[in-house]
Amino acid sequence: MATDIASPASRSASSERTRAIRAGLVRRHATEQIFRGLGIAAIAVALGFVAILFIDVFRKGIPAFVQSNVHLSVFFDPELIDVDPAPARDQFPSDAEYTAASLKWQRSVALLNWNTIVEASLRKAAPEAGDMTAREILSIPETDARHEIREMFVANPSLLGQTVDVDVLASANAQNWIKGNIDRSLGDKQQQLSAPARALIDTFVENGTISNGFAWSILTNVDSRSAPASAGLLGAFVGTLWMMLIVVVLAVPIGVAAAIYLEEFAPKSRLTDLIEVNINNLAAVPSIVFGLLGAAVFINWFHLPISAPLVGGLVLTLLTLPTIIIATRGALLGVSPALRQAALGMGASKTQMVFHHVLPVTFPSILTATILGVAHALGETAPLLLIGMKAFVASVPATPLDQAAALPVQIYLWQGNENRNFFEPRTAAAIMVLLGVMILLNGAAIYLRSRLEKRA
Amino acid sequence: MDMLAGKIKTTSQNLDSAMNPTDMLDRQIRLTARDVTVHYGTKQALHGISIDIPDRAVTAFIGPSGCGKSTFLRCINRMNDTIEGAKVGGTIKLDGEDIYSPDLDVVELRARIGMVFQKPNPFPKSIYDNVAYGPRIHGLARNKSDLDEIVVSSLRKAGLFEEVKDRLQEPGTGLSGGQQQRLCIARAIAVGPEVILMDEPCSALDPIATAVIEELIDELRENYTIVIVTHSMQQAARVSQRTAFFHLGHLIEQGPTEDIFTNPVNKQTQDYIMGRIG
16 A cells, blocks of 8 residues: 555656656767767778779779780891801800800890891881881880890890791880870870871781780889880889898897887886887887988998898888887787786796797787788888989899889889879889788788687 | 695595694694785785684685785785785795795795686686696696696596596687686696685686585695685685684684684674674
């Protein structure tokens, strides 16, 4: 009975409470919806920009992986190739004399005008080109075609008097015309090629003398200025590889060891606090400053060679160290105290605790942080400019002390090339290669992480 | 292994004299603490704790939260060393040897005084490796078969072997809470400690798992000196032979468990036992 008497009042009080809660609920749900919406919008914007970047780069870059080849039948005309027969080893008493004679012969071969051979082959392919000048005709193949044919002859002097089928690259200007990189309706004065040359190219494309193929040259050649159509990324790629090797060998062990010491062993003191603040600040220093430091310390002081991957690797190591240290410390900090106590309680020493228990647990995170740090270093350009890595280098560095280019710097250099119609797609193609390497590294990080986490 | 076997033999000889729990202090004293104080920075957490802990018996530390019972437990194997700013004063002797003496290696101490924590904390490794870890780092096994023997006998003593014998290579973290805690006990036993410290070993477990652990503690006391911190007075009453009541960093009263629970001398102890503080 007593509860019956009390109930109307308590019921009205409780319904009032419910109403108040409901009124609040509407607001709470609205806030939740807004934050959800904002989150989705943020992700959509970010993904949108990434998509735009990729689509733009791929749209521009993919055509650069197609190259136009000119199929020539080259007649090694004895009248034009007017040199003595190549020396044979058995004509000379010693190796030294034979080498000297060979070099002399090669020089005389190099002195010949091989363009005349190229020109004759082209004229043979196109009888309609009768009144075109040699200069006009030779604007169709790339300028290194003559070297290619000369090297064939040097390697095999018995070609004299024979006809051989050879594929040479079309010149950058010819490729611009074929691919439509240049507006075909522009007048003669604005065109790089003369009207007859342009017409001849179209004829060649029609009759199959010029055809398209995959541009392996972009991956297998080094940079070139005299023969821009043959310019490739190999030198820059190997230069970058050397630098990354140095970064991995130096930055990873030093960074991880420093982080372990600071996090696990160093007593908390003013000094360690100061070191910590400095490391955090170093991570925020603009990368170009590291380039200045590299130029001052490694080149001026240690007298290491300019433009060398060794110096670039050292600078990028300095740049990556703070990132790796901070990320590793973060990972170590995240290890549960229960695990540490378990190890110490078993009588493990501090070192045993770190190496037997803490590191194995944090290894996947450390690895990911490291690979992301290296990927960051891979794309770094500014500091390399300051240590001379923007020089034009047309060779593959055999050691980290040789002059070299780097992938991001190559992109920068190609972007600035005067033959913009030809190099814009090439730049995008170089960006594709760089992005490919980065995606490969990040993919490796994700794969290793998931594998190691599964094992743990 | 030989060490363990030897211990078992000595124990069975001594069993007869362990029968009377009220006279525990007549027995050999394993640990002696005199005037132990602990400061965390400027805050004093323990005030002059003096206590004797007998061999092969369970001593329970009870008291309300924050009374210092866990702090004192952690002084016994010097786990407080790992806490920044913790300072320990007074003396604690294990078999007459000062454990805070500079000559004593803390690694060796922790091999002699094992610890089981509040939350089961097996290593994220296989069940086998969990138990084998201690013997491995302390070099107690000469070869693989030695190690196998230690692992199996430790798991047996912890009452876990029958449940896990078919999956020794599976991760220890995949066991249930109660099994994990018994794995931690097996891990502690594997080193052949003389003393086992237990810091509220059942507080994260359900009543059934708790009952299993309590039974296990009762069995282990035949071979080991056990010190257990517990917030449950019933548990202290069930498993211990001696009880010490802590309050606000002071050791208020200690004695045979039966006396503490039926006839406490001190008013604060009485209040706590009756549920008036806590």
